[in-house]
Amino acid sequence: MEISLVSGNGITPIPNSQSPLTRSCFPFLPFPFSATAVRPFKNSKFTVFATTTVELNETRNWQRNVPPKSSKIVSLRNKTRQSAILDVQESSDLDSALSRSGGKLKAQDLNVILRHFGKLNRWKELSQLLVGCAKAKDGYSKATELVRELKYHGLQMDSVIYGTLLSVCASNNQCQEAERYFMEMKSEGYSPNVFHYSSLINAYSVDGKYTKADELIQEMKSGGLVLNKVILTTLLKVYVRGGLFEKSRELINKLDKLGYAEDEMPYCILMDGLVKAGKVTEAKTLFDEMKNKNVKTDGYAYSIMISGFCRGGLLQDAKQLASSYEAKYDRYDIVILNTMLCAYCRAGEMDNVMKMLKKVDESAISPDWNTFHILIRYFCKEKLYILAYHTLDDMHKKGHQPEEELCSSLIHYLGKTGAHAEAFSVYNILKYSKRTMCNALHEKILHILVAGRLLKDAYIIIKDNAGSISQSATQKFAVSFMKSGNINLVNDVIKAIHSSGYKIDQKLFHMAISRYVEDSEKKDLLLQLLKWMPGQGYSVDSSTRNLILKKSHLYGCQIVAELLSKQQVVSKTKSRRTRTK
């Protein structure tokens, strides 16, 4: 199997290809992992991808250097407010930030801050979903805290602040809180407008609370408010989530009559609901109807149907629809591609998996986070662990952060199959992607490194993660290191495991000292160790002592005798202490 490795800068020139600039999205791929027609990579026709890492970096730099909008016209006073906004937004201690800067803020600034926290939360939630970590303070609670502080500092809530707050609640699944603010707002004498209603209805959509949503609609009607496109579309979402498909259908007809259904969105909402409820046929009927009406579509409707077919095991239908999408739009969509790729992976159709990868290379799509994840999972399933590793490495170099769970299972398999260095590399990818790592993983990689005789790396793991490694794993590592680790590091290792709280036993000292006496050049290291021991309450036992005495002419009898007598004092004090206990 031939594997082309990714070079350090993330750009991989293809050997022997027509143009030196061309490169594949999957530089590590192909070597024939399928017995079929896939030729080795260097002769492959895989063309390249438009976006190189360099270009990406340039884009990022460019984005960083974009000057702030209309900075010239920001007055001095506005600048004060701007910096006050930033101060509050970026503070970890809201209370002190508000005492500092709160006085300079106006009502609209508070809205800016609220929105900021709202968005922050969305982002954090998303990353949490990926990361699987639940520790981050969310924007919702920040927003709530802010409101509390504002009230404390004597600021009046207004209709717009309530509007923002309701939308933050709604987009953070805080339905009850949204209700509470809605009531509070009313009790303060503000009458809710269409914005407030739409946020609250949106909050109800999460759990499909259609009864409550209907009540709000009635309330709006009796209050003389117009049911606009946003309100009705949000209501549709409530019905769909609530499983009221008949009612949803009627609502779409109503939207259509009002001219609110000229794009695919409402159809997508219902189709998605139908597909998720297992009603693929009904969804397809709606899809066809939508197409017959010449409703504008950007491809979402296709995505929903294709994934629906895949989920229902109707791979042929999915494939057909995917090709008709491709034919109609003359392009390919990353979501559709991932969906099909995933379906082929699940079905174990390796040839089709390869075809999809070729498609990625031939079209202008970049593989995304999902593409990599799907592939890595699939390669793991097929026990192609090294290939999975190269895919993960490439994913990392392209700036995607792989999931911890995926990494840890890959580490496990790589370790099991003897790919110790690769396992360590995955561990490092995870470690340096700035996220929290499960503590058990340190011990896991330690075992793998010891098994692979990568003892120097193992030593670093011990040193960096003393707190999360068990005594038995430390023992196993220490024995291995004393046996065959770098002799110049033996004392360092002993000190490191000692300061991690591990009690070093005679067996280890014996092993270490045996190695020193075998090599007369390591005399200084031996003396250093003997000097260190009594200060930590350690002493050598008689057999080790004899070992040293046999060679003491090499070290200078005087020094050795002195050191050993100091140790005897330690050992006597210790045994006396033990006896009195």
Added chain:
DNA sequence: CTAGGGTTAG
């Protein structure tokens, strides 16, 4: 200055 909207996979 405040509102809604879809797809992968987990």
